[in-house]
Amino acid sequence: MAKYENPVDFYRQHIAERLAPLVDKKESEIYPVLSWTTTLDKGDLILPAAALRIKGKKPQEIADDVASKFPTDDQTLVTIQAQGAFLAFFFKPQSLISRVVPLILQQKEAYGPNPTLGLKDPKDESKGSKKVIVEFSSPNIAKEFHQGHLRSTIIGGFLSKLYAQTGWEVIRMNYLGDWGKQYGLLANGFRKFGSDEQLEKDSIQHLFQVYVQISKIQKEQNEPIDALKKEITEKRKTGQDVSELEAKLAPLVDASEDEAARKYFKSMEDNDPDAIALWTKFRDLSISKYKKTYQRLNIAFDVFSGESQVGKEMMEKVLTDLKKQGIAEVDQGATLIDFSKHGAKKLNKAIIIRRDGTPLYLTRDLAAILERHEKYGFDKMIYVIADQQNEHVAQLFKTTEISGHKDVASKCEHISFGMVKGMSTRKGTVKFLDDVIADVRVKMWDVMKSNEKKYEQLENPEAIADVLAISSIMVQDLKGKVRNGYDFNIDQMTAFEGDTGPYLQYAHARLCSIERKAGVDLSTLSSADWSKLSESHAVNLVRALAQWPDVVTNTVKTQEPATVLTYLFKMAHALSSSYDQLQVVGSEPELQKARLALYEAARQVLWNGMTLLGLSPVERM
Ligand code: ARG
Incomplete structure (x- = not known):
C-alpha cells in the first residue's frame, strides 16, 4: 500500500505546532478544528476563534491577538489573517507547489483516498480491513x-x-x-x-x-x-x-x-x-x-x-422467533406485524405470511439480513434502494432491531434516493439500460459530429460516443444530492457546456492533448524548477489540487457523490481559465517543463476523481 499522504495534514500539523504555545493549548486540540474552506479567497485553512475556547475574550479579539503574535519568520510556511471571528491561513505558494506537485506525480492513482480509514486498526494494517x-x-x-x-x-x-x-x-x-x-x-x-x-x-x-x-x-x-x-x-x-x-x-x-x-x-x-x-x-x-x-x-x-x-430454514426461524416474541400475530389467517404495538406507528402494518401460507418480499429480506450477517460477518451493510421503498426498509430494520438483533440492525444503513423523472426511450416506455444508453449515444454522436475537424481525427468515434454517453448519464445522476430526484434530460446531460459528463471528459482529454503535443517524457517532470510556477493561476490550481485528499475524506462522511463532483467542476473551471495564462507550446524549456508537471498533476487528480465516480476518462474526443 502506498503510504497515505495528505499535504493539508502537513500544514495542519505545522500550524498546530506554532499556534499551540500562543493560546496555551495542546497541538492535538488545534489540529481537528482547522477546517477547509469552500472558496480559496477565504484561505486554505480556517479556524473559528471560538473553537479555541479562551475565556473572557470575544472571538474577534482572540483572532486579532493570535494573528498579531503568529510567527512570521522564513521557516513559517503559512501566512495568517484575522477575518472577523476567524483565523485564515494561506499556504505560502512556493513551498506548497514544491510539496504538492511532486507528491501527486509520485503517488499517481493513490493520491487522495486515505486507505487506513477502513482498517480495523488504522495503525496496524496486519489486523485487516x-x-x-x-x-x-x-x-x-x-x-x-x-x-x-x-x-x-x-x-x-x-x-x-x-x-x-x-x-x-x-x-x-x-x-x-x-x-x-x-x-x-x-x-x-x-x-x-x-x-x-x-x-x-x-x-x-x-x-x-x-x-x-x-x-x-x-x-x-x-x-x-x-x-x-x-x-x-x-x-x-x-x-x-x-x-x-x-x-x-x-x-x-x-x-x-x-x-x-x-x-x-x-x-x-x-x-x-x-x-x-x-x-x-x-x-x-x-x-x-x-x-x-x-x-x-x-x-x-x-x-x-x-x-x-434466501434459505427456507432461516425464513422459518425468523417466523417462529417473531411469533414467539409476540412481534408477529395471526390476523384473519395471515401473519402480520402491527408496528403501532412496537412504538413505530408510522410504519403501519406489514403482512409477512399471506393467508395462503406464502412468504412475501419483506419476509425474504428479514431472513436475508440475518443470513448475510452469519455468512459474511459484515461490519456495515448498505442498501441502495429508491425512496419509494423507505417504509419497507424501515420495517426491515425495525423488525430486525426489536427481535433480538439490534447489533445487526445497527450496522445497516439505507441510502435512499429520489426519483428520475421522464426516463424513456425512442422505442417507447420500455426501459432497459442498454436502450437508454443507446439513445443517449445517438444524441452524443450528433453533438460530436458538430465539430467536424475534431471528429475526423478520432480513430474510433463510436467507442468514444459510447463512453461519453455513459459519462453523461452518470454525471447527471451523481451531481445532485442523492435524496433529490431529477429530470432525465438528454439535451442537458450531453452538452459540453455546464456541469456535465462531457465537460469533465473534455477537461481530461484537453490535458492529454497538451501533453501529447509537448512530446515530453512525463517521467522526467518531477525534476522541474518549481520557482517557474509563480502566476496566480498556477498557484490557485495547486491550492485546489492540494485539497483533493480532504475532499475524499469528506466524501466518506457525506456519502454524497456531489462532494466529489462539485470539487471536480471547480477544478475543471480553474483549469480552463489557466490555459491562456499558462501556455506550454512556445514557452522556454524549463518553464514548459514546470507547466507540464502542473498539468499532469491536474490530469491525475481529475482522473482519480472521475474513476472514483465510475467514469472512464478518455484521452481524445
Ligand atoms: N428488486 C427490488 C425492486 O426492483 C429491489 C430490491 C432491493 N433490495 C432489497 N433488499 N429489498 O424493487
Missing part, C-alpha cells in the same frame, strides 16, 4: 430495468469504489428479484411464446416480451374471475346462496394462467427439477446479459444473490 456489503442495482428478472435500478446501480457503484479505495473490504451484492408467482407465469408464457434461439440472443429482452404477452392474457382472464369473486363476497354478506356462482367460477379459475402460474411456482418451491432447471436457465442467461451492461459502467458484482437464494 472492516467489511462492508453494498447491496445495489437489484433488478427484477423479466421486468423492466427502471429508473430506480439505474440510480441504484450508479450510486451503489460509486459507494463501493469509495469504500474500496479507503481501505474497506467491499462485497458488491446484487439482490435480484428472481422469485415469486410471476416466475411461474413467465415459465408458462415461455412454453407458449418463447424461443430458445431468441433467449440465447437477448435473454432480458426476450423474457420481457414473453412476460408482457402472458401478463396480458392473465389480466384479461382475471377480469371476469375477479368480478365473480366480488359478487360471491357481496352475496355471502347478505346470506344468499352462492353455489351457482361458485360452480361458474371454478372452471374459470382452473383454466386460468394465474392458477397455472401459482401451480408452477408451487412446483418451484417444491424443488421440481424441470421447473428449477428452466428457471435456472432464465436466471443464468439474464445474469450474463446484465454483467455485460454493468461492465460498460465499470461495475462488477461479487455476488449475484436474489430473493430465490
